[in-house]
Amino acid sequence: MTQKIKRIALLTGGGDCPGLNAVIRAVTRTAILQYGYEVVGYRYGYRGLYNNDYIPLTLDTVSGILHRGGTILYSSNKDNLFDYQVEEDGKMVKKDVSDVAIENMKKAGIDALVVIGGDGTLTSARDFSRKGVNVIGVPKTIDNDLAATDVTFGFNTAIDIATEALDRLHTTAESHHRIMICEVMGRNAGWIALHSGIAGSADVILIPEVPYDINKIAEKIHQRQDAGRPFSIIVVAEGAKAKDGEVVVSKIVKDSPDPIRLGGIGNKLANDLEDIIEGHEIRATILGHVQRGGTTSTYDRILSTRYGVAAAELINEGKFGNMVCLKGDDISYVSLEDVIGKDKNVDPNGELVSMAKKIGISFGE
Amino acid sequence: MTQKIKRIALLTGGGDCPGLNAVIRAVTRTAILQYGYEVVGYRYGYRGLYNNDYIPLTLDTVSGILHRGGTILYSSNKDNLFDYQVEEDGKMVKKDVSDVAIENMKKAGIDALVVIGGDGTLTSARDFSRKGVNVIGVPKTIDNDLAATDVTFGFNTAIDIATEALDRLHTTAESHHRIMICEVMGRNAGWIALHSGIAGSADVILIPEVPYDINKIAEKIHQRQDAGRPFSIIVVAEGAKAKDGEVVVSKIVKDSPDPIRLGGIGNKLANDLEDIIEGHEIRATILGHVQRGGTTSTYDRILSTRYGVAAAELINEGKFGNMVCLKGDDISYVSLEDVIGKDKNVDPNGELVSMAKKIGISFGE
């Protein structure tokens, strides 16, 4: 490719994820130190692209952010410029404003755009690429459920936090002979529950990919009790569901205005188990947003840095329309056309689940 | 005192609390190494005293437990031997079985009993003392709400965990311009919320001692927004309540079988704020039992060890009927007769609250 790159831009979209700042730093440092580009960052994801809201990114701007969670560029959810809510004649209407964004980039002299985000954000990245924008994607999902890459950053930090919580719950479970339920992230994929469950010495792991039978969970608890272990730890992904197809939310709140918030799977499970188990106190903990924030783990800092450097390299090589990814232990890239909508779920017959069963972990089957 | 002590016993009662094992270890080591006592531990609190369920405590038994949360003696809630549920003639009746416990101790040759527990557990300790048992109490409440001692162990660990959670929530709040609510322990006293809120850089702290006005909270959030800080962190003690006396539980679940579990103050606050605040996403995290477990903090290990050694010393000196306590930075003791039912609440006009206000923290007043 012949175009000379002088100025590039970054934006972060979707939910926050430990490692975003590390990517921003790595792209910026490589672009400046290695290739002599100028770098700017659009704020609040695509919204900033539409509003022409950007800041310069320099070596100073990205100093001291490697380990910090969140994103110094802020983020926004659900801002799709190809179907964007704008006011027209006093009414809110949805329209395609992508050309406004492209015009903004032209005026600002942006030669290439690095988009860091999940499935939704990357879909727009692909669409901008189709319209001729020089786009590089960087995958971001704390759930690790993207088929196009072996590991996503943020995941390791999340399982570290979930595992530490399980370590803490263990001491209470053991001292009080309780059933402790810990609900972790994972609406569609059970990776966080699976990994933290194995690392946190859980007795039962419930994931969306393996619908559970409440009676099998009770059976496991009773088995443990009979073996002199009158306490159990259950890790449940927020998207886990019962075999009988019953809705996730607890019956007692399902008519409420916001049943998910109040009656997530963790609480439902506690209620359901209390009905069929005797002599055990059951407590549910909903980890929630603490899984996403704070200090980025060592592993994620390195992975994010590798992604960021690779994104800058792809720009230098003119390989646009691609997303950086990890294959085995190698950094690689894949066309944005091939990544959208392709999830990676836990294989119920794969090595990790099989292994977990061999050491006695029940999946509620 | 004339009785020669040869054998002492320990028991732990009530909810678990980081530092229990450190107390057990310190009593045991001091008793054995310093005074040559034999030591046993009743399991499951007073229930073990009634069931004569005890184990020997040796230097080996207490090796490696200093830093571990929970209690190697297990615990139980609500076992009051002076009003104990037993089966008689096929029916469950409540009766005073304290004499059975005393008889058990006599048979086992127990010359003194160290009781580690909260208000309920210590009430029984006092009652046993009144009946002539050589009792020493050690205060335990993670909420730090006991008037008779300046600090209780477990509290420092709890605020460490809560503060770390707030640190994590900060990054998400800032990246997404969100209101993050964190519900921490504290049914009657707001110490954990107050301390972790100050340490975790909260914008609003809600505690039972200062009833809040939801509009004042909204005002604070709007003030911050106007000052260019479109995110806020709210720490709320589980026992916090609104000024208008409204019940804690959310309206939408108050008719449910278990409203507290589903609709605690954290979720209620999120719902209520959403009604009066615009343009902010609000998320609630309920820390729950992770605040009680895991590795005991440095501070709590030292405090628990001091308590444990002091308890053994009181036995040696024959000063029974007392509870060890901390006054300023000195270990001391106080009569069990003087400690029961005396709570220590946050003083709304005290130094800590005043100080917090001076750096801009709102208490929702």
Added chain:
Amino acid sequence: MTQKIKRIALLTGGGDCPGLNAVIRAVTRTAILQYGYEVVGYRYGYRGLYNNDYIPLTLDTVSGILHRGGTILYSSNKDNLFDYQVEEDGKMVKKDVSDVAIENMKKAGIDALVVIGGDGTLTSARDFSRKGVNVIGVPKTIDNDLAATDVTFGFNTAIDIATEALDRLHTTAESHHRIMICEVMGRNAGWIALHSGIAGSADVILIPEVPYDINKIAEKIHQRQDAGRPFSIIVVAEGAKAKDGEVVVSKIVKDSPDPIRLGGIGNKLANDLEDIIEGHEIRATILGHVQRGGTTSTYDRILSTRYGVAAAELINEGKFGNMVCLKGDDISYVSLEDVIGKDKNVDPNGELVSMAKKIGISFGE
């Protein structure tokens, strides 16, 4: 007092210490929000006062620094403006340049100065106070060895880090039946060694206040071995010394240009013990500067914030020439005239040392 305060300044002097930023933040926020002062910060301690090198401190400047170690104002060691090295006629000479500093403050409209530092820094603070400058001192020593206050910030963070290191060394010691020596900070006072040693389950604690006999340490190690515990953990303060008055540094390096760096007490002890103990591998770890940095502990964040607010309050009340301090659990203040050169050492007969001995810890006596 009649003078109306409009503008105040801060500076930090001496070695860095977790909590410095928390003090800076608390002074700044209280000054601005509560009293409407302007706030500036001199950079690099007194050197900045001499060079007139200061920056404005606003709510934005101090945002996000509560938990961060180090000092955003930087620091410098050994800059005494009353005996300062300056160039005159091409030669370096020492002279009193305090009047330059006072003139600088006048020109900058500084009505009061908050000085955060240790003994040396506070000595200058007192001297400026004597010359009529409105000074408030805030005590800073990670070693907790200042007589005028019960606790100094940074100390809790330091013992947290040292204790975590001891926890780590324990697993190796136990697996390999080794003697692990951990050298911690404390040139004159053994507080860090004493607290972390108790919390980290050390077998031997060596502090400057209790000169040790190497044979007694060996005796303790052999006793443990005979009791089936063929490993030991020794915590040693960098200023610990042997009873026979022998110099701290190892013989084998005492003629080297920098014996302290190479042959600190930790390594010396390892060498000396190897000569008189058989069948044990001995390993020394020198914790060094990792004890000073990183994230500030919960306890220290609160204490530093209390100090900072109190310093701003003293300014408002016109109570100059004083240093804030902690007495029991109360924030108070004391005249700078009464604090200089007054150290607080571990009492070899005090409660903590006695308590440690009762649970079997040896002090090498």
Added chain:
Amino acid sequence: MTQKIKRIALLTGGGDCPGLNAVIRAVTRTAILQYGYEVVGYRYGYRGLYNNDYIPLTLDTVSGILHRGGTILYSSNKDNLFDYQVEEDGKMVKKDVSDVAIENMKKAGIDALVVIGGDGTLTSARDFSRKGVNVIGVPKTIDNDLAATDVTFGFNTAIDIATEALDRLHTTAESHHRIMICEVMGRNAGWIALHSGIAGSADVILIPEVPYDINKIAEKIHQRQDAGRPFSIIVVAEGAKAKDGEVVVSKIVKDSPDPIRLGGIGNKLANDLEDIIEGHEIRATILGHVQRGGTTSTYDRILSTRYGVAAAELINEGKFGNMVCLKGDDISYVSLEDVIGKDKNVDPNGELVSMAKKIGISFGE
């Protein structure tokens, strides 16, 4: 294979490493729960095999050890039964006592042996395999320098600890404008330095694979200073060496009896840099054994568990003489004949080093 397995044994050899207990637990649980084997553990590595010193491993024995560093089976260094020091006729002689070990296993009814260890330990494992013993190897090296497997357990924990130390040193470096040197493990391979250096935002990384030029390091420090960053962080692997082939140990101690202990590369570097750099204080921290111990990281707990389950599976399948390994993200195995003496070094031209250079990290070349 036809032999029916009834009883298996484990042993751990060499230096301790976070994850050893997780492997022991996983082998034991899989063997008991999945295959119905009895399991025993030899204590102190091969020495226990020679002395017939073993303990039963049950579900109870391995309960609660998943996260704990060290090894419940203890370990020993340098015990090679094929060249073992024994007393004969009052003299210490070296002889092959492997047949004694084999005889011991026969008498104890051991059908298969799982050996967890590094190069030395696995060499003996191969030799026992050659003599017909049913051996499975599990690789252990905290340095991650084994060619036959992509990742070894313990490595992730080590870089977590080293990175946290670097985070701490950063605050001091920045506050005081210092050069902070951190010496980490890695005698032959620089993996720990490389990974922790990238994650801990180091400015210079020195590894055995890339001999350094002290002047280039000084150059980097001066460049940073000129760019307004008057502080630098240097991570150095203990086996790093200068280009000119100079010995690692500092000149000032090279004639001492134990130069390595006193004058490791970290201290040497500090001395050498002080000679050629002005106006900077330089401080060295030697992390040492704290890198090996304590709580095992989430990543390592999972990897160790996978290794342990795979080892038990190989026994069940009769695939003896092999070592479990990780290839990409898949658990696999390789013949013990093919693993000995094959190291994995950092490729000076590989992706990680190149990437690090692109973000501005110097390797002292």
